[in-house]
Amino acid sequence: MKTRSVVAVGSALMFAAVPASAEDLPPPPYISAVAIPDGRIDAAVTQLDGLADALMKKTGIPGMAVAVVKDGKTVYAKGFGIRQVGAPGKVDADTVFQLASLSKAVAGTVVAHEVGARTVSWETPVIQHLPWFRLKDQWVSEHATIADLMSHRSGLPDHGGDILEDIGFDRRAVLERLRLLPLEPFRISYAYTNFGFTAGAEAVAVAAGKDWATLSEDVLYTPLGMTSTSSRFADFDKRANKAVNHVRVNGSFVHKYQREPDAQSPAGGVSSSVNDMARWMAMVLQDGTYDGKPVIDPDALLPAVSAEMISSPSPAVAARPGFYGYGFNVSINPAGRVQLSHSGAFSSGAATAFTMLPSAGVGIMVLTNAWPLGVPEALAAEFTDLVQFGTIERDWLAAYGPRLIAVNRPLGSLVGKERPSNPAPAARLSDYVGTYHSDYYGNLDIVRSGEGLAVRLGPAAKQYALAHWDGDAFTFEPSSENATDGSISLATFSKQGTGIGAITIEYLDENGLGTFARK
Incomplete structure (x- = not known):
């Protein structure tokens, strides 16, 4: 008698009709609920041109680049649209974009390299290498580790320190002032904090005896052949083939601002192309190996891409929670597969996202040069739907768009209000x-x-x-x-x-x- 069982085929788990015994079955945590038939991934790739074109026409964004990796190889890399409104340069697979917060996942792999090299451990206290670093609670200051800061569980408030950067403070000045921010309970409170994350990464750079941008280049970008990638704004700024930021003004996209994110470089300062980022995705999906060569110790990489902190508690018993690793969103998707992802957004005009399915050995990277409208997330979700289900399950732009458009809403209690018609007079x-x-x-x-x-x-x-x-x-x-x-x-x-x-x-x-x- 035959029974349906799950067997490993390459890096993907597939259903097959084979004689089964307890020894043949993988442990339950490895089992995915939905099989991916042969040819499904390739078929999904063939639809990317049309999907990308449709999203660009619907939203009007100027430019986008997309890459897909499968089983350690780049199987798709293409640019769409233009690098700057009003200029002729077209986007291609080597066009450099600012990654915004997608930089955190890249930083997580830089730190994983240093953990594997025993420069630090994930549990190294930050003050061991930044003795001047303090948070509001002395005990937390002494015990907060690289892992705590890079998983957003230090207790710092959401986006704490960001406005200091806006008004001109450099990295060291912002990090020194984090000690004045109120704290939520340590290690049980999640709040997304660019400069908390940056503090963890900065401690690693000091331990390595290098500045963060040089460390990233030496241990990751150069070994992977990521020749268009940098953690310095100056390198991005001088590239000829770069996509600049765009915001919407009176219904049209314009290049009005250019984000300079060096103060929070580990959290938001990487610039890269989809060709380069495909190499990085391949390395992550191959457990720290690229093109057959070890880059990162897999034991050091695993914590970064594993669920370390609950980032989105379940709103109901039937709802899946979301998790954060060290720079990676980690979730269980509707097909029962572990999914790695991250988005990036600059309100000054950039939006990026990647999604990886480790059990299928596949990942997609989407970079755009317009403020966040949900385009990168929607394209990644459409592609992963096609990979897993053979069809797009919902209107993903309609799902993501309103949430990400809210990032751009004007701030202030008086927005939309009329000035008093008979105000009390001011003093001299x-x-x-x-x-x-x-x-x-x-x-x-x-x-x-x-x-x-x-x-x-x-x-x-x-x-x-x-x-x-x-x-x-x-x-x-x-x-x-x-x-x-x-x-x-x-x-x-x-x-x-x-x-x-x-x-x-x-x-x-x-x-x-x-x-x-x-x-």
């Missing part, structure tokens, strides 16, 4: 002029500008005109990676005795640190 403008101080943000200057006032922020001395709102409340329009065009921030002065003693900036007050005392 000269009463507000002066320097105000915050331990977290440093100095803030209120200066005269023309007939009115302006606020000047941070080391970059970004200056924004203030408009009177009501009484001692003014507004200004910040514009940065974390406050997209159209954002409105209140700037509310408070009295101390008979004079002005402080100012609270709404845009900077998410963690209760937005009040500056007059010096």
